[in-house]
Amino acid sequence: MELHRHTYYRLIHHGIKCLLVDRIGHFTEHEYHDYLNHMMGKSSCFSMSNEELQVAVSNLREEGYLEDIKPLVSALEMYW
Template sequence: MNRYTYYDLIHHGIRCFATDRLGAYSEPEFSMYLSLMIGKDSCSDMSDDELINAVDNLRQEGYLEEIKRLIPH
């Protein structure tokens, strides 16, 4: 598993989520959004299963649609 691929997917998904739902996104708020959505404030603190689940949830919500080809199978 390439954790950095999952980190990038999660960052992208949360950026799309914040822009869609809140109208704006700033990088310093990433930890806050991640904590609210996942329960941890850093991707590096997440287990492999948590990373996979976070990406799956963001994909199901439609926030990874334009980059879904990057999601490992």
């Protein structure tokens, strides 16, 4: 289960980074945590439940910010 959580952390980080670069033209860790807090009410993936991690990935995928790694997301859904 830990491996899957860390994979979700990476997916969320990647998706939010793509979103911020697309929308504001740059990315910082501070902006990442601010956006995650805005999106999920928590500024860190470590404090999120498994269900919250799934929702965050789903939201980013629906907005098109995980298209480049879509096969990985689909594979994860089979495990969780």
